[in-house]
Structures are given as C-alpha cells and as structure tokens.
Amino acid sequence: MYEFKYHRPETVRQAANLLIKNEDAKFVAGGHTLIPVMKQRLAAPPHIIDLSHIQGLDGIEIKGRSLVIGALAKHAEVATSAIVGEAFPALAELAALIGDPAVRHKGTIGGSLANNDPTADYPAAVLAMGATIVTNKRKLKPEEFFQGLFTTALEPDEIITKVAFPLPKKAAYIKFRNQASRYALVGVFVAKRPSDVRVTVTGAGSEGVFRVEAFEQALQKRFSPKALDGLTVPAEGLNSDLHGSAEYRAHLIGVLAKRAVEAANARA
Amino acid sequence: MAKISLIVNGNPVTGNIDPRTLLVQFLRENLRLTGTHVGCDTSQCGACVVHLDGKAVKSCTTLAVMADGHEVKTIEGLAADGAPLHPMQEAFREHHGLQCGFCTPGMIMTAVDLVHRKGHDLSDHVIREELEGNLCRCTGYQNIVVSIAAGAKAMANSDLA
Numbered sequence: 001m002y003e004f005k006y007h008r009p010e011t012v013r014q015a016a017n018l019l020i021k022n023e024d025a026k027f028v029a030g031g032h033t034l035i036p037v038m039k040q041r042l043a044a045p046p047h048i049i050d051l052s053h054i055q056g057l058d059g060i061e062i063k064g065r066s067l068v069i070g071a072l073a074k075h076a077e078v079a080t081s082a083i084v085g086e087a088f089p090a091l092a093e094l095a096a097l098i099g100d101p102a103v104r105h106k107g108t109i110g111g112s113l114a115n116n117d118p119t120a121d122y123p124a125a126v127l128a129m130g131a132t133i134v135t136n137k138r139k140l141k142p143e144e145f146f147q148g149l150f151t152t153a154l155e156p157d158e159i160i161t162k163v164a165f166p167l168p169k170k171a172a173y174i175k176f177r178n179q180a181s182r183y184a185l186v187g188v189f190v191a192k193r194p195s196d197v198r199v200t201v202t203g204a205g206s207e208g209v210f211r212v213e214a215f216e217q218a219l220q221k222r223f224s225p226k227a228l229d230g231l232t233v234p235a236e237g238l239n240s241d242l243h244g245s246a247e248y249r250a251h252l253i254g255v256l257a258k259r260a261v262e263a264a265n266a267r268a
Numbered sequence: 269m270a271k272i273s274l275i276v277n278g279n280p281v282t283g284n285i286d287p288r289t290l291l292v293q294f295l296r297e298n299l300r301l302t303g304t305h306v307g308c309d310t311s312q313c314g315a316c317v318v319h320l321d322g323k324a325v326k327s328c329t330t331l332a333v334m335a336d337g338h339e340v341k342t343i344e345g346l347a348a349d350g351a352p353l354h355p356m357q358e359a360f361r362e363h364h365g366l367q368c369g370f371c372t373p374g375m376i377m378t379a380v381d382l383v384h385r386k387g388h389d390l391s392d393h394v395i396r397e398e399l400e401g402n403l404c405r406c407t408g409y410q411n412i413v414v415s416i417a418a419g420a421k422a423m424a425n426s427d428l429a
C-alpha cells in the first residue's frame with residue numbers, strides 16, 4: 001500500500017470539505033473494497049477520509065411506504081434488522097448472502113453502491129425497486145446512478161447518505177455464488193411492485209446490473225414460474241470468464257428467475 | 269504518522285504508526301500479539317479474524333487507524349495466561365479441531381462470535397455456513413465443526429465470554 005494521510009471527519013459536510021481541499025482523496029466506509037484495492041496498489045489515494053465515524057448515517061427505518069437505510073448500515077445490520085425482516089425480507093436475505101460473516105460486519109450499503117461492482121448484490125435490489133439514492137447534493141434514481149462497470153453518477157465530493165426502497169408486494173433474490181470469491185456469478189432479483197414487475201440481474205452483465213424486460217412482461221401477465229417457460233436471455237454481451245461462459249450465465253438467469261418467482265410466491 | 273489509542277484484550281494501548289499499518293500488523297508487530305495470523309492477506313481465509321467492538325472482522329482488511337478509540341480482542345484475550353483455556357479453545361483441543369494450527373486462532377475467534385450471535389445450540393449446517401470466510405488446509409473441517417458445536421455448548425456454563 002502506498003502512503004496516505006488519514007482524516008476522520010465527524011459530519012458529512014466536514015467530509016465533503018476535506019475532499020474538496022484534498023484532490024484525489026478517497027472516502028472509506030467499511031474498507032472492504034478500498035483496502036484490498038489499495039493493498040494491491042491498484043489505487044493510491046494520497047488522502048483517506050474515513051466516513052465510518054459520522055453519527056446518524058447507519059439508521060434503518062420505515063418512512064411512509066419506503067424502507068430507508070443509512071449509507072453506513074453494515075450488511076450484517078440489514079441482514080438481521082427486524083424492520084427489514086418484516087417489511088422487505090428479500091433485502092435481508094440478500095444482505096445475508098454477501099461475502100462471509102466478517103465481511104458483513106464491516107461492509108456497508110453505501111460503499112457497495114458507490115463501488116458498483118458488476119457482481120455485487122445490492123445493485124440488483126436497488127434497480128428492481130427503483131430505490132432512491134440520496135446524497136449530500138441530490139437524489140438519484142438507479143437508472144441515472146449506475147453508469148456501467150465500477151462507474152456511478154457520483155461526483156468526487158458526493159457522499160451517499162441513504163437509500164430509500166419503495167416496498168414491494170412480493171420479492172425474492174436468488175444468487176448463484178462464485179465459490180471462490182463469494183460474489184454473484186449470477187444473481188436475479190424479482191419484485192412484484194404495486195404497479196408492475198421488475199426482474200434484474202447482477203453478475204452476468206458486462207456493464208453491470210440490468211433488467212430483463214421480456215421476463216418482466218411475461219410475469220406481469222402471470223406471476224408464476226410457468227410464465228417464464230420457453231423464455232431465454234441471449235448470451236451475447238454477457239460476461240464470459242473462467243468461472244462460466246456467457247451461455248452458462250444466460251442459462252442461469254432463466255433458472256434463477258424461476259426460482260426467485262417461486263420463492264417470492266412462497267412468502268405468504 | 270498517526271497517534272492511536274485503543275483497548276486491546278482489556279488493556280489500553282497506544283501507538284504512533286504509519287496510517288497504512290493494517291490492524292493485523294499493529295497487533296503482531298507493534299504489540300507482539302502473534303496469535304493472530306496472516307494467511308492470505310487478501311480477505312479470503314479468515315486466519316486474521318479478531319473481534320472489533322465485539323464483532324468478528326478480518327484484521328488484514330482493517331486499518332489500525334480506523335480502530336483508534338475502539339476495542340479489540342484477539343485469541344490471546346480469550347483466557348488469562350496460565351488460567352484454564354476458554355471453552356472454545358478447550359473444545360478444539362479435545363476434539364482435534366486442529367492439525368497444523370495455522371487457521372485455528374481465526375477459527376476460534378469466528379466461532380466465539382458465532383456463539384454470541386446465534387447461541388449455544390448450533391447445527392452442523394449453521395456452523396458450516398458460518399465458516400464461509402475461514403479456510404483450513406489440513407483438517408477437512410469435520411473436526412472443526414464438531415469442536416465448535418461442543419465449544420458452543422460449553423460456553424453456556426462458562427464465565428468466559
């Protein structure tokens with residue numbers, strides 16, 4: 001790891017000002033993406049601004065018809081929160097599938113979204129629910145926020161403060177893990193929302209998370225695994241690597257989507 | 269350099285460190301607490317697991333400066349020197365939960381955290397799921413699972429947390 005100077009702001013405003021003053025600085029929250037990347041010397045920020053001691057950014061609450069999760073909420077907190085378990089169990093299950101217990105004790109939802117790893121889990125739920133990503137500057141919809149591989153609409157001094165998920169009628173997330181990294185080889189999130197159905201896929205797209213509109217239309221007519229019979233996703237443009245070919249991933253999307261619908265329906 | 273002060277195994281400690289010092293380096297090299305191991309250094313193996321504010325974390329993926337003002341417990345802190353072992357340590361000894369012992373400190377710290385979160389009656393399935401982030405190159409895991417189930421039960425009747 002290269003040398004850097006460490007800063008520990010107490011408020012979001014202080015953190016943003018520190019970044020404006022120190023060009024090329026980086027925020028750190030759980031550090032479970034940034035620290036490994038710095039250890040590999042793939043990033044060498046001269047300043048590290050530690051967000052993890054800012055108070056009040058880790059809350060989990062229901063506001064109106066939304067579940068609002070603070071950016072610093074750790075995966076383990078979302079996975080075990082009674083509020084999430086009651087209002088949006090699919091999200092609690094998704095969080096419980098991230099990495100391993102020690103990773104879940106450190107990694108945060110804000111860090112995961114800011115990183116926009118194409119194999120990360122949270123982006124699938126955020127895109128499926130049309131969640132609002134709230135920053136110190138503005139509110140972003142997932143379509144504007146996610147901009148492809150490891151890329152988001154965030155400006156350098158922009159800090160995610162919370163994420164507001166509208167609540168689904170039914171939802172489920174099924175993940176096929178990469179056995180070595182524990183990230184998603186393919187993960188499919190299916191959500192029956194008050195007005196429509198959304199199906200999102202992580203792990204497979206070369207540009208990150210995406211929707212499968214053909215599946216959405218079929219499920220809109222009939223929310224049953226059978227509705228997906230005969231439907232496939234083209235392998236073209238999907239990731240292909242030593243863990244699985246594009247064809248394999250395309251096949252998994254169909255299988256996992258059916259399982260997700262089944263799991264969503266099984267929830268009374 | 270950065271000044272840090274934290275509690276390690278119940279004792280206040282201070283350090284004047286390069287901010288890029290990992291928590292595991294600080295524990296091993298500055299404090300000479302070499303029970304915590306570095307297996308992979310890439311966040312995969314769990315040999316470096318310690319408790320930070322009571323929760324299992326990978327100390328190879330935590331900066332020591334980020335632990336400033338916090339509380340850390342390592343394998344050395346489970347039982348006092350010369351006193352009987354912690355029930356989880358004793359269970360690993362009793363049930364042959366280790367061979368070379370390299371993964372053992374991380375396994376035990378992970379297991380103790382697991383008992384804190386999920387209680388004393390743990391099924392094999394739960395234990396195996398929870399060991400997702402801990403690799404062992406020797407045992408084939410079977411006796412680690414047996415040890416953790418027994419250690420979890422024994423912790424119910426122990427004063428050691």
Ligand SMILES: Cc1cc2nc3c(=O)[nH]c(=O)nc-3n(C[C@H](O)[C@H](O)[C@H](O)COP(=O)(O)OP(=O)(O)OC[C@H]3O[C@@H](n4cnc5c(N)ncnc54)[C@H](O)[C@@H]3O)c2cc1C
Pocket residue numbers: 026027028029030031032033034035036051071072097098099100103106107108109110111112113114115117119120121122154158159160161181182183184311312329
């Ligand atoms: C062994 C291992 C297994 C993992 N498995 C999975 C998995 O299965 N699925 C999965 O989804 N993830 C997985 N992860 C990643 C993990 O979830 C990370 O914790 C997460 O992606 C990043 O969160 P963080 O809080 O650690 O972010 P950090 O590493 O602290 O930061 C990551 C990036 O986000 C920026 N950032 C952080 N917080 C904010 C904020 N509030 N506003 C703006 N920018 C911010 C930082 O500047 C940095 O660029 C794994 C990680 C490890 C080490």
Ligand code: FES
Pocket residue numbers: 305306307308309310311312313314315316317326327328329
């Ligand atoms: S040394 Fe930390 S996880 Fe392997």
Ligand code: FES
Pocket residue numbers: 365366367368369370371372403404405406407
């Ligand atoms: S006992 Fe040798 S690595 Fe586990």
